[in-house]
Amino acid sequence: MKKLFILVVLAAFGLSTALYAQSSKKQTVTIKTNACSSKSDEIFKEIIPFLKGVSSYQFCEHSGNLTVTYNPKKTDEATIRKAIAKLGFDADDVKGDPVARKKLPQECFTPVKKGSCKHSCGGH
């Protein structure tokens, strides 16, 4: 039983370290995209948080705004915009990659009816 207790403590320690590692100096940027609907968010969810230096994001499917929290030491706004454009979406003034865009479901660009911006950050 002692062994077990030690293991549980170790696991808990590993967990808290992993969580703590995420909280260093951060900046946020809001990028206007042409993405709409939760379908786009499903794509963002798999890509945006895994970009180098990015810790989290929020996507508003009504405005198309993507709010990205990142570590300025590891990445910058231009890099994030480029990554979004690489998926096929326009990011502010960076046009989406046309080849990638063709492969995206049409639904990603279908405007959602006006409404309040639903909390939608993919990580809930």
Place this chain on the structure above:
Amino acid sequence: MKKQLFILLCLGFFIMTTQAQVQTLKGTITEYGEGGSMSPVSGASVQWLGTNIGAFSDAEGRFEITRVSSVNRLIVRYITYANDTIEVPQDQETLNIVLSSANSLQGVEVSAREGSYISIKPILTQITTSEGLRRAACCNLAESFEGSLSVDVEYADAVSGAQQIAMLGLSGIYTQILLENVPYIRLLGNQFGLGFVPGSWMDAISVSKGTSSVSNGFEGITGQINLDYKKPETNKEKLFLNLYGNTMGSADVNLNTRFPMSKTKPVYGLLLLHANSQMARLDNNKDGFMDLPLTKQLNSMFRIDYRYKEVMEGRTMIGYLIEDRVGGQMKYDPKQELNMFNPYGLHIKTNKVDLITKNGFMFKDHHHRSIGTILSFNFQDNQSIFGMRLYNAEQVSGYANILYSDRFGAKENHRVGMGLSMQVDYLREILKTLQVSTSHYFQNKKEIVPGFYAEYAYSIAEKFIVMPGFRVDYHAYYNQMLYTPRLHTKWQISEHNAVRASAGKAYRVSNVIAENLSLLVSNREFNFVEDLRPEEAYNVGASYVRTFKMKGGQSIFTVDYHYTHFVNQTIVDMDRDAHNIYVYNLNGGVNGILNQSYSHAFQAELIMLPIDRFEITLAYRFNDVQMTTAGQLQQKALMSPHKALLNLNYATRYNKWKFNTTLQYNSKMRLPKLDPALVQPEQELPQYRLDAQSPDYFILNAQITRKHKQWEFYIGAENMLNYKQEMPILGYDNPFGPQFDASMVYAPITGIMGYVGMRLTLRNH
């Protein structure tokens, strides 16, 4: 069934009110794909109940349907799922429908990240999602039950590495294992079949305890396990690669690839490949025997999904497996001559071919009416050596099932299903002991079983469901009619409380050697006391499910109890003496009358999501399994009456990190005992003796997964407390002597095992 694959739920419909009268209803239809992600469903139809107004979903799963005033019920229909009706208030503008492959009659809410959930169908069914499957090191089906107490998994013996399951305390042979509702692991498959189902091929596992639906046959005394493989049409992974290695010298490679097969038609293919190998000869307990057999397995499946308009759809799969397994003493060489001067060895060569095709036909004007056909063909061939015994077997099986299902009544609350089935099995077995000419066993068995079934489900105001079913089969081999009545009921007391009850009968035909190959890893002799009759049992059960909201999501509390009573059972008696196995009918000629066999099984389980992305499972189960062996009613041997489980799962945001741990407690078990009158002095030596009871023990497993965009890395350990059965092989010092017995396994043979692995997933959006 297949047709009953039903719509599970409709979630996340956000109502954007405003106008009182809405002109159209828009929405999307999606389904859960691999990893709990959603994929759009095209070609699904929606229709207002009692009207001709309908629409189909497009390639992105979107639909738009004109609103009909006064009608609020929308029928959703998609070929592989059963139809369902959803209540849509007049002022609702959008509706997002999520289909689920669970057999269900109405919706429950499922979060994409949950590892398991309870289906809402009248038969209590717990479904483990692919998300849940990844929590175990999960190289094959047997290892997938780690996080649950409904199914016990254990090594069958200390030499062959075969893993077997048990449900309700009774052996896995009493559980019907289906692949997408087609009987799958049977006869020769019983011994190693669980190891032939790679973890990364599976999309979901549905476990239901107690009596099951009559549509899949008369088997399933203790329950049913239905496996869903990844499907070409819905699989989100263009490419999936899994590499795994562990500290025991074992490696696994999985490669799945999915591709459209036609530019214009909805035809998709999926290729599933799996290879594993145990390469190292290990003997940590220094008994001269390999702790794990050397294995080489190549396993492949190619499957296609196809559809013709809204009239016909089908799934076809072809699988091929080849495996070579070598165990026994460390110095054993499979090429050596068979005699007692050479090391003891086990060598099993298996070939298996599966062909399954399922096709469904729909009726345009009757949206709930369908006809489904299932055809399956299976060939398996085993060539084995167990020390001085040779066992060769061949199985050819064919199965056909044609099913009709429909719903009727003003509220569509009557559902009828009926069908005709035919099972043909040809099994040829030879068991010989070299140099002992008297003990040859030969069986050439042909079984032809035509059957008919009908099932009816009646739901009252979506509160009560009553589902009686009946089937009749004629078993030509025994010249016996098998009558199988079954009944399921469900009472949805309130939104969060449901009670279910079931009662039914089931049969099974035993093939003793094929199902007990592990007993060949001993020098016990089989003695068939009499001709065996089909096994026959009743099962009654009840369950209560309560769901409740917690901060992290819907939490579930379940209690269930099942009682199984055997009218006839094939008793494989190891208690009479240490050198023989006696096989007889429960109430056969050996011990005369009043032999009994029954099982009481109780389980309670609590799955909590106290905060976001944190899941706790607490479970306890108690089995009281009594069986008359050696003329005495006693607890079933090698079965833990008490088990408890604690499972913790935590994921950071976006699943970047995932942490899983499972702690399982196994209570003491009864071990087969020797008749004191027959015990000879040398059997008192420690290497020949078993205690009356095994010790109790804990098993701890843990895993950490790190996710990147396309790559996932995982590292973990099993049996971290390093608990081992010290001497798993009785008489290991003389494997050709009468005391040798490797079938008395109650705990892990190997100690702590670490593993690492990685997965690559390329998705198509």
